[in-house]
Amino acid sequence: MWKQISLAVLLAAGLLACQTKERYKSFTPGQVWLDNNNVHINAHGGGILYDNGRYYWFGEHKTEGEGGNVANVGVHCYSSTDLYNWKDEGIALAVAPEGSGSPIEKGCILERPKVIHNARTGKYVMWFHLEPKGAGYTGAQSGVAVSDKVTGPYRFLHAGRINAGKWPQGTPESLKTAPVQAEAHYSGGDLPAHPDSLNLIKRDLEGGQMARDMNLFVDDDGTAYHIYASEENSTLQIARLNSDYTDHDGTYIRCFKGRFMEAPAMFKHEGRYYLMMSGCTGWSSNAARSAVADSILGEWTELGNPCVDADSALTYHSQSTYILPVAGKEGQFIYLGDRWTPENAIDGRYIWLPLEFEDGRFIIRWKDEWKLED
Ligand code: DGJ
Numbered sequence: 001m002w003k004q005i006s007l008a009v010l011l012a013a014g015l016l017a018c019q020t021k022e023r024y025k026s027f028t029p030g031q032v033w034l035d036n037n038n039v040h041i042n043a044h045g046g047g048i049l050y051d052n053g054r055y056y057w058f059g060e061h062k063t064e065g066e067g068g069n070v071a072n073v074g075v076h077c078y079s080s081t082d083l084y085n086w087k088d089e090g091i092a093l094a095v096a097p098e099g100s101g102s103p104i105e106k107g108c109i110l111e112r113p114k115v116i117h118n119a120r121t122g123k124y125v126m127w128f129h130l131e132p133k134g135a136g137y138t139g140a141q142s143g144v145a146v147s148d149k150v151t152g153p154y155r156f157l158h159a160g161r162i163n164a165g166k167w168p169q170g171t172p173e174s175l176k177t178a179p180v181q182a183e184a185h186y187s188g189g190d191l192p193a194h195p196d197s198l199n200l201i202k203r204d205l206e207g208g209q210m211a212r213d214m215n216l217f218v219d220d221d222g223t224a225y226h227i228y229a230s231e232e233n234s235t236l237q238i239a240r241l242n243s244d245y246t247d248h249d250g251t252y253i254r255c256f257k258g259r260f261m262e263a264p265a266m267f268k269h270e271g272r273y274y275l276m277m278s279g280c281t282g283w284s285s286n287a288a289r290s291a292v293a294d295s296i297l298g299e300w301t302e303l304g305n306p307c308v309d310a311d312s313a314l315t316y317h318s319q320s321t322y323i324l325p326v327a328g329k330e331g332q333f334i335y336l337g338d339r340w341t342p343e344n345a346i347d348g349r350y351i352w353l354p355l356e357f358e359d360g361r362f363i364i365r366w367k368d369e370w371k372l373e374d
Contacts, residue, residue, distance in 0.1 A: 068345030161208025
């Protein structure tokens, strides 16, 4: 009798383990997405690194309620081999204790973390948008952390503004000599005039450029780039990183001046570079934008809204965070977006949709459910 009971228990446990391991066989955008512990995945504003045959998803660990939008815990990591089923790998970068005075102290704003691997140093390097505690979004800093192991723990290195004292590539003499017309700070979604007439680039020359919504991209030759909303969010900048990926090398460009591009995500397809971005409307969705270039350092040409189905004007109620190339599937990319729920941050959902290519641009169609092999 005891033998039968223990056999039944073992069978039930085995069945449960199997179900958890391969619970999902498709993507269902916008639905609760459970990890191996049956908990909704907590990795918002995230990005994915493919490393040694596994995908690693890093994102903001949110907590309940409105107060959950700030960093109370840190950067959460999950891993997967099939992109449907995710294993909780724990907190990759933990916030520092309250009162510690660390730039990443609990209660700071730590958004859109991204991790890349440096083949030369062997290190995993994490970058994120950082707003030190208590100053709202006025800091506009970038933070860097490193680890020897992909899942962490990551060690915080430094945070601050970008490329202090460096003019962007191709800055005209007229801008270098023109006076700064800017007030201290603007709302983030608006400016009283074009960023060049305010001369925001010169205003921030000494202290370093602002960087909020961000992403990273590593090109085929191993050169890495930091893409971020700068100049009070009005202008996207793309800055090259140094060879160990822990700082900038001083070369950067400005693009889409005055267009207020947020949530940038870059990928490469058939030798061309593409960007997906959003407009700038806080946590509310807006129409996405896209662009193409033959070289990362420009010129970039806008291609319009890549979304085409109902609710395309709201990016299917989401905002871009990453474009994932599917490993081993040339030309297969997945759009990763966040459906923010700022009133209960932890409940934010994930919108993952396949990219299609048509007439030199990419498009994204809505799907209630889809599979990689579709
Ligand atoms: C939009 C950004 O894309 C998010 O990462 C976050 O910073 C919110 N704004 C805050 O309102």
